[in-house]
Amino acid sequence: MAVSLELVDALKRCLRGQGMTYRDLAAQMKMSEAAIKRMFSRRAMSLQRLEQICEVLDVGLAELSAEASRGRKPMAQLEAAQEQALVKEPALLMALFLTLNRWRQEDVLEHFGFTSAQWTGLLVKLDRLGIIELMPGNRTRTLTARNFRWRADGPMERYFRHTLLTDYFADAFDGEQDALLLLSGSLSIEGIKQLRQRLEEVAREFDALLARDATLPASERIGVSLVLAQKPWLLQLFNPYRRSRTG
Template sequence: MASTQTLIDLIKAELKSAGISYAQLATALDLSESSVKRMFAVGGEMPLSRIDEICRVVKTDFAELSQRLAQTQPLRRELTLQQEREVVADERLLLTAICCLSQWSFEQIVTTYRMSEADVTLMLAQLDRLGIIELRPLNRYRLQVAKTFRWRPQGPVMSFFREHVMQDFFAGGFDNDGELMLLVHGRLSPGMARELRDRLQRVAEDFARQHLVDQKLPEDEKRQYTLVMGMRSWLFERFKHLQRPPEVIRAMQR
C-alpha cells in the first residue's frame, strides 16, 4: 500500500511537470505560501479534499493520480508464507498463478485446461486479492510481481514442487531438441559464487523475456518448456561418510 509521503511526492512531481510553483498553488487554493509548504513538508498533512483541489489546478483527477501512484509501487519479489499457503491449497489457483506468471491470456487458460470461464475468473480474482496480479476489465490483468520474483525457497509452493513435481520433471531424458541437463561440481570463492548466481538469474530473465516475445507466434509453432536452475554449497548425503573431518583436512594441507 502506498504511503502518504509517496502520494505527496507524486503531487510534487505533477506540480513541477505543470510548471506550477508553491506560490502559484497557494494563490489558486486561497492559502498562504507557508501553509502550502507545510502541506508538502515531510510529515505534513494533506486532507483528501485538498488533494482534489490540487488535482483541479494541475488539470488531472484523483482517479488518474491513483493510477499513476499504483505504477510507482515496487513490484513484489516474493509472497508471504500465508499467501503461498493459499496459492498451494487449491491446485486450480496454483495452476492459474503459474499461467499468469507465464503471461497466459484468460482465453489460453480456458482453452488449455478443464476450467470454465467462471472458474478462471474466480481464480484471477483470488490472485488479485493476493497481490500477484491487478485484475482489469474483461479478465485482462497486469502482473504485480517483479521479473526477479521467486517462490520462497523453503515455502509452501517450493515444498509442493519438491514433493510432487521434481521427480516427474527429472524423470525425463533431457535429450530432445532444445533440452539440456548438466551437473557441474567445483570449488569457488564466495565472491565468484555470487557472480555466477547473478548470471543464472539473468538467464532466467532472458527466458522470461523470450517467452513474451514468442507469445506472438502461432500456437503450433511453440512448445511448453520449463527452466529449473539450482546452485548451492552442498555435498551429497551418501558421500558424507567418506569425507574426512575438517581438522584432518586442515592438518594435511599444512
C-alpha cells in the first residue's frame, strides 16, 4: 500500500523538527543514505516503511496524520510571553526540556519527584501555551523546531545571564564529561566573522547529536549544557592600564 504525498511531506517536517538528517535516519534504519534520499525525493514509500520511520522518530501514525492535515512549519522561536511563562515556573521549563528530549512519562516519574497528575498538569500548561500539542495517553508533539533559539535579550536569555550563568560556572570543570576553554586575543573583523560561523557549526553538530541520541533510553543519556559565546571584551582588571583617548 502506497503512502500519500501529504504523509511523506509531514514525515519530512518531523525529521527537520527533530534535527535529524537523512544520514542519521539511514543509520537508525540500517539503510544507505542514498536509499533514504531516493525514497523521500520520489515521495514514494510503503506503509511498512512509513511505520518503521515513525518508530525511529517516536511519532504515531495519528500524530503524523494530524501534522499532514496542518502542514505548518515548526516554530523557530518562542514568543516573549511564552518564554516569560517558562521563566516564572521552573517546573514548566523542566517539562519542556524533558519533552524536547523525548523523555517518556514512565522515565520522568521514575527520575523526578512528579506525580502522574502533576506531570499531566505541566503538559497541559505547555499545550495551552502553544509550545506542544498534547495527545492521548500524554504523548506529545512539539510545535517548536528541535533546534529553536531563545529570543535575543528575551526573558529566557536574561534569566540565564542573571541567574543561571553563575550557577553554571560555580563548580570546577574537572569531571570526565566536563570541558572549559577560555581563550582571548585580538582578531580582525573577518576573523571574528569566521569564528562566529564555526560556533554556529558547533551548535548544529550539538543539535544533530541530540537528535541521534534521542532514541536511547533515558538511563543511557546525561543532561548536557553547552555555552558558546564571543564578543569584543577586555578584562576589567586591565582598565587601569589603558591610556585615555579623550582630548
